[in-house]
Amino acid sequence: MTVRRRPPGGPPRLGARDPGTAQRRPGPARREAVTRKHERGSLIPPPPDLGSGGAPLPISTRGLTKRYGELVAVDSLDLDVVPGEIFGLLGQNGAGKTTTILMLLGLTEPTRGWARVAGFDPTRQPLEVKRRVGYLPDAVGFYGAMTGRANLRYTARLNRLARAESEPRINEVLEQVGMANRADDRVETYSRGMLQRLGIADALLKDPTVLILDEPTTAIDPIGVVEILELLRRLATERGLAILLSSHLLSQVQSVCDRVGIFAAGRLIGVGTVPELATRFGESDDVIEVGLDLGPDSLGDPSKLTAALGRIAGVTKVVAGERVGDPFLVRAESGTGPRVRAAILALAAKGRLPLTSVREVVPSLDDIYRRALEQRGLASHGQVAA
Amino acid sequence: MSDAMVPAATEPPVPAPAAAPAPQAASAARRAEPLGPGWPTIAAKEFADHVLSARFYVLLVILGVAALIPLYFAADQIRSAASQVSGASAVFLFLFTVGPPNISLLRVDQFVGIAAPLLGVAFAFDAINGERHEGTLPRLLSQPIHRDDVINGKFVAGLAVIAIVLAAVIGIISGFGLLRLGIVPASGEVVRIVGWYLLTVLYVALWLAFGMLLSVVIQRAATSALIGLGVWLFVAVPIFGQLIVSIVGSFVAPGGSSATDILSAASAQQFLLRLLPSTLYSEASIVLLDPSVTSVSTPTLGQYIQAQQQVPPLLSLDQSLLLVWPHIVALLALTVLCFALAYIAFMRQEVRA
Numbered sequence: 001m002t003v004r005r006r007p008p009g010g011p012p013r014l015g016a017r018d019p020g021t022a023q024r025r026p027g028p029a030r031r032e033a034v035t036r037k038h039e040r041g042s043l044i045p046p047p048p049d050l051g052s053g054g055a056p057l058p059i060s061t062r063g064l065t066k067r068y069g070e071l072v073a074v075d076s077l078d079l080d081v082v083p084g085e086i087f088g089l090l091g092q093n094g095a096g097k098t099t100t101i102l103m104l105l106g107l108t109e110p111t112r113g114w115a116r117v118a119g120f121d122p123t124r125q126p127l128e129v130k131r132r133v134g135y136l137p138d139a140v141g142f143y144g145a146m147t148g149r150a151n152l153r154y155t156a157r158l159n160r161l162a163r164a165e166s167e168p169r170i171n172e173v174l175e176q177v178g179m180a181n182r183a184d185d186r187v188e189t190y191s192r193g194m195l196q197r198l199g200i201a202d203a204l205l206k207d208p209t210v211l212i213l214d215e216p217t218t219a220i221d222p223i224g225v226v227e228i229l230e231l232l233r234r235l236a237t238e239r240g241l242a243i244l245l246s247s248h249l250l251s252q253v254q255s256v257c258d259r260v261g262i263f264a265a266g267r268l269i270g271v272g273t274v275p276e277l278a279t280r281f282g283e284s285d286d287v288i289e290v291g292l293d294l295g296p297d298s299l300g301d302p303s304k305l306t307a308a309l310g311r312i313a314g315v316t317k318v319v320a321g322e323r324v325g326d327p328f329l330v331r332a333e334s335g336t337g338p339r340v341r342a343a344i345l346a347l348a349a350k351g352r353l354p355l356t357s358v359r360e361v362v363p364s365l366d367d368i369y370r371r372a373l374e375q376r377g378l379a380s381h382g383q384v385a386a
Numbered sequence: 387m388s389d390a391m392v393p394a395a396t397e398p399p400v401p402a403p404a405a406a407p408a409p410q411a412a413s414a415a416r417r418a419e420p421l422g423p424g425w426p427t428i429a430a431k432e433f434a435d436h437v438l439s440a441r442f443y444v445l446l447v448i449l450g451v452a453a454l455i456p457l458y459f460a461a462d463q464i465r466s467a468a469s470q471v472s473g474a475s476a477v478f479l480f481l482f483t484v485g486p487p488n489i490s491l492l493r494v495d496q497f498v499g500i501a502a503p504l505l506g507v508a509f510a511f512d513a514i515n516g517e518r519h520e521g522t523l524p525r526l527l528s529q530p531i532h533r534d535d536v537i538n539g540k541f542v543a544g545l546a547v548i549a550i551v552l553a554a555v556i557g558i559i560s561g562f563g564l565l566r567l568g569i570v571p572a573s574g575e576v577v578r579i580v581g582w583y584l585l586t587v588l589y590v591a592l593w594l595a596f597g598m599l600l601s602v603v604i605q606r607a608a609t610s611a612l613i614g615l616g617v618w619l620f621v622a623v624p625i626f627g628q629l630i631v632s633i634v635g636s637f638v639a640p641g642g643s644s645a646t647d648i649l650s651a652a653s654a655q656q657f658l659l660r661l662l663p664s665t666l667y668s669e670a671s672i673v674l675l676d677p678s679v680t681s682v683s684t685p686t687l688g689q690y691i692q693a694q695q696q697v698p699p700l701l702s703l704d705q706s707l708l709l710v711w712p713h714i715v716a717l718l719a720l721t722v723l724c725f726a727l728a729y730i731a732f733m734r735q736e737v738r739a
Contacts, residue, residue, distance in 0.1 A: 107524070107527055107737045108737065128530075130529060130531075132417065137525055138524075141525065142521075142525075143435075143520065144520065154431055157427045158428075159530060160421060160422060160530075161416075202525065206529075206530075
């Protein structure tokens with residue numbers, strides 16, 4: 001499965017470049033190690049040479065695989081993230097998201113395949129990778145007895161930032177995540193959400209070119225989530241950061257990601273923009289939600305209205321609201337949605353429908369995710385946490 | 387989209403020159419420089435943590451009391467003995483090696499031998515599993531440092547703190563001797579004290595490495611502390627250690643009534659005791675501190691009789707060192723072994739538990 005393409009529907013972004021350009025493909029120049037791997041399994045293209053011209057992709061993997069004994073945690077992952085892009089890695093707990101991230105950081109070694117982060121091999125040059133990648137771990141922790149600022153100072157020193165450079169930088173990132181007023185309190189007094197904000201500040205401190213965030217919004221309150229996601233969007237757009245974030249909170253991620261990859265049982269089973277995935281994994285029908293006023297002076301009883309809606313061309317099924325006030329769901333053949341909606345409005349205009357609202361239902365990422373799992377026969381353990 | 391449309395924007399890591407602020411250029415320049423070693427940063431932070439921690443002060447008090455109580459008795463003994471032994475060498479060292487008669491435990495060297503391992507374990511038992519527990523380990527390891535920088539830095543910091551504490555204790559004892567008792571160390575005695583200090587630091591390093599190993603292998607800090615304490619109790623506290631050894635020894639070489647039998651049983655026990663690092667330390671320590679100790683082994687019957695008839699000689703420092711060289715090498719080897727095990731275990735561990 002190859003994922004080398006830009007989101008076709010997505011807005012052109014500063015710094016986004018087509019990763020498929022031929023110049024970065026080294027062609028026949030392959031290394032021995034890679035050739036050996038070829039013989040064992042499926043074909044893995046060789047990693048690009050650093051000197052092959054052109055800037056390297058922020059994140060690029062081919063055939064990346066991690067086994068723990070019998071368990072395949074990550075299976076043949078092919079992934080590209082371009083500068084200025086926010087890529088969402090979605091999946092249930094244990095789907096392999098964190099393992100993937102640890103391999104990208106060189107904190108665990110892949111069994112097979114390769115990864116390049118900012119052009120460096122995380123296994124061989126972990127320090128070069130870690131200098132350029134800001135990482136927010138899942139369930140991030142700080143030294144409780146130290147203040148938030150002192151924790152960031154330690155990170156700055158570990159990144160060999162000079163003090164003159166690091167102090168203004170620490171203030172800047174604290175401001176960015178909205179933690180400036182609590183920075184001088186001990187970390188043990190922080191809430192989970194504040195720890196996460198501090199974690200994002202910590203990841204931004206080294207002025208990274210790639211940001212990898214593992215469940216960045218789990219513990220943050222809804223308003224905070226919007227702030228954080230806006231910050232991430234700004235960083236991607238203004239500074240051209242490539243951001244890889246993993247999440248199981250699909251609805252949050254939907255709003256901010258340029259592209260998402262659906263991860264299940266170690267495999268990437270779908271990659272693309274949310275609308276693309278909706279087309280691929282969504283329902284075959286268009287669904288329109290119709291609000292009708294069924295008060296005492298209404299134009300008719302529900303069964304008549306259902307029948308009226310059902311007569312519109314293209315409509316396959318009409319489901320009345322269960323209780324008074326619930327909207328009706330009108331299913332129409334794929335692609336006929338806009339036409340059906342116009343017809344409903346026309347009916348209302350003629351005074352034959354007590355219409356209060358009409359809305360086309362865009363499938364949510366949760367629906368897409370569930371359906372993708374069902375299609376692959378992977379929905380064995382129930383519901384997606386949402 | 388052709389590249390010509392956004393020419394400047396296609397050059398990461400600074401894709402948008404207008405929006406890219408100065409820090410980005412600075413950080414790009416910084417990244418071109420090679421990285422210095424990471425362990426001094428970690429060691430500095432750990433050192434500060436240790437010195438500011440409650441456990442540091444608790445241990446300082448324990449060690450202080452441990453040194454001062456024997457010192458009181460030693461001062462008593464030295465005062466009464468000083469008139470008789472005037473002119474004898476190594477009076478200053480009596481500060482460390484003399485205690486109340488019949489209670490060998492109340493001697494500075496013995497007390498330090500018991501308390502110092504506790505210091506080692508106390509500063510290392512939660513080195514790694516504490517970071518795991520706080521959730522700081524993945525974040526720490528995602529900074530541009532090598533993984534072994536963490537364990538090396540923590541070891542160096544722990545050792546530095548302990549070395550400073552021990553130096554302070556020895557300084558206080560010596561100062562007490564100089565000021566209150568008015569005895570002045572000869573240069574040879576100073577060298578012996580420094581030698582004993584280095585030996586003690588080495589011994590503590592062994593326990594520090596052992597604590598480090600526990601902190602890597604055992605997931606919970608409380609469990610590793612308990613195991614560390616248990617081992618300390620049976621290895622470093624002489625009463626318990628000798629108890630076990632004498633039980634085991636009585637099976638290996640049951641004593642008889644003849645002098646030969648008694649001596650062979652004693653040497654069997656001594657062999658077993660020497661398997662304990664605490665024995666290695668206390669033997670080496672007394673040889674270094676007391677120039678009149680000429681042997682660390684149980685003598686044969688002939689040697690024993692011979693020794694009775696001789697005037698006990700005083701050993702020079704190099705002779706003393708020669709006598710305990712195997713002890714020092716064994717302690718060093720044990721330390722290296724413990725640290726190597728901790729190091730390897732840590733390097734192979736997954737970041738996620």
